[in-house]
Amino acid sequence: MQTTFYKYEGTGNDFVFIDNRQNNFPKTDTKLIEKLCDRRFGIGADGLILLEDDLETDFRMVYYNSDGNQSSMCGNGGRCIVAFAKSLNLISNETTFIATDGLHHASIFENHIISLGMKDVNEVKIENDFVFLNTGSPHHVMLVDDLDHYDVKTNGAKIRYSDLYGKAGSNVNFVKQISENHFRLRTYERGVEDETFSCGTGATATAIAMNALGRTNSNHIYLDVEGGKLEVFFEKNGNEYTNVFLKGPATFVFEGEIEW
Numbered sequence: 001m002q003t004t005f006y007k008y009e010g011t012g013n014d015f016v017f018i019d020n021r022q023n024n025f026p027k028t029d030t031k032l033i034e035k036l037c038d039r040r041f042g043i044g045a046d047g048l049i050l051l052e053d054d055l056e057t058d059f060r061m062v063y064y065n066s067d068g069n070q071s072s073m074c075g076n077g078g079r080c081i082v083a084f085a086k087s088l089n090l091i092s093n094e095t096t097f098i099a100t101d102g103l104h105h106a107s108i109f110e111n112h113i114i115s116l117g118m119k120d121v122n123e124v125k126i127e128n129d130f131v132f133l134n135t136g137s138p139h140h141v142m143l144v145d146d147l148d149h150y151d152v153k154t155n156g157a158k159i160r161y162s163d164l165y166g167k168a169g170s171n172v173n174f175v176k177q178i179s180e181n182h183f184r185l186r187t188y189e190r191g192v193e194d195e196t197f198s199c200g201t202g203a204t205a206t207a208i209a210m211n212a213l214g215r216t217n218s219n220h221i222y223l224d225v226e227g228g229k230l231e232v233f234f235e236k237n238g239n240e241y242t243n244v245f246l247k248g249p250a251t252f253v254f255e256g257e258i259e260w
Contacts, residue, residue, distance in 0.1 A: 001260060005036070005043060007253040008084060010076035012197025012227020014253070016043050017084045020050040020062070030068030032260055037066035043258065046189070046196050049077050051084060054098050058091050061099040065191025073101040073136025075200020075246045079114040082106045083250040101136040114250045118204050121241040124212040131209035135244070138170040139205035143215075147176040147184060152195040156188020173202045175210070181218035183210055185225060197227030200246050207232035208241050 003025070006017040016036055018025055026032060027050070036042045047065050054060040061081050065071045078099060085091045086108060093108040105117040118135055125132040130142040140159055144150050156172040164170070172188040185206050187199035207221035211234075220233040230248040234241045 002257055003260075004255060005258055006084060006087075006255045007043065007045065008080035008250060009227075009253055010080050010198065010200065010250045011225050011230060011248055013074075013076035013199065014045045015074075015077050015080055016045045016048045017081065018048070018050050019088060021053045023052070025050055027062070027070075032068075033064045034066065034068035035260075036258070037064075037068075043256070046192050047071070047074060047077060049074075049081055051081060051088070057098045057103065058095045059085055059097045061097055061104075063100065065189075067191050067193070069191060070100075071137070071191050073099055073119070073201055075116060075118060075136065075202075075204055076198055076248075076250070077200070078104060079106070079116045079200065079246065079248065079250040082108060082114050082116065083112065083252065087252065099136075112249045112251050113247065115245050115247040116200075118201070118244040118246055120244065121208055122239075124208060124239065124241075126212060131212060132170070133205050133208060133212075135201045135204040135208070137201040138165070138168070139173055139202055139209075140164070140170045141173045141175060141206050141209040144174045144176065147174060147186060150174055150186065152186045152188050156195065157193070160188060160190050171199060171202055171205075173199070173206050175206050177210070177215055178224070181216045181220060182222045183207070183224070185223060187225070195226075198225040198230070200230070200248075203230045204232050204244060204246050208234065208244070211236065211241075212239075
């Protein structure tokens with residue numbers, strides 16, 4: 001079968017997109033999805049995302065990690081699918097769509113900048129040397145001193161597969177503070193099983209974690225990731241974080257045809 005695919009990236013976190021409104025894509029074929037994401041034998045991406053029809057919103061987002069398995073929410077992928085939907089003339093500059101973690105609102109600005117509403121965070125678990133929270137995907141967040149030379153893949157894998165998180169595992173974020181509301185992070189992503197250039201839910205988790213730790217009192221956080229710059233802003237009500245938004249670029253790369 002021959003299918004048109006589209007490649008998008010959000011701060012270096014890249015995705016294969018397929019318009020699946022006709023429900024032609026074999027969604028249970030994990031080997032196919034893994035092959036399409038393979039950087040040597042396929043198109044190459046951190047994940048694959050299907051855009052599908054939804055009766056109550058503009059569209060549905062179905063996200064797969066590069067290992068071929070359907071996964072939890074992806075923040076950069078969420079911003080990129082908004083750009084993709086715009087290119088298909090499904091939306092204008094405002095949209096509401098459904099993903100695995102629920103309803104999302106998004107706005108499109110100039111220069112490919114997209115602001116994506118994320119889920120509320122009702123619980124932030126603070127431990128001695130890390131913070132754990134779920135921003136649509138589970139995230140372990142910890143401060144490190146020498147982020148430039150830190151072995152993200154080795155140390156991230158140890159935590160991801162540790163007894164802390166069991167079989168499901170967790171994404172792992174290593175963070176350095178730059179200024180009062182400016183942080184740098186590097187992320188190990190489960191499902192990719194490696195460091196990625198960016199992780200949207202990880203950036204969101206890091207911003208909230210740094211606020212919860214008292215590292216910043218700001219509700220507008222700037223984050224440097226390996227692939228660029230993101231912003232996270234939110235409202236804090238007691239221990240609850242609401243009206244959480246992830247803002248940054250979502251860029252079309254290329255499109256093509258592929259057979260399987």
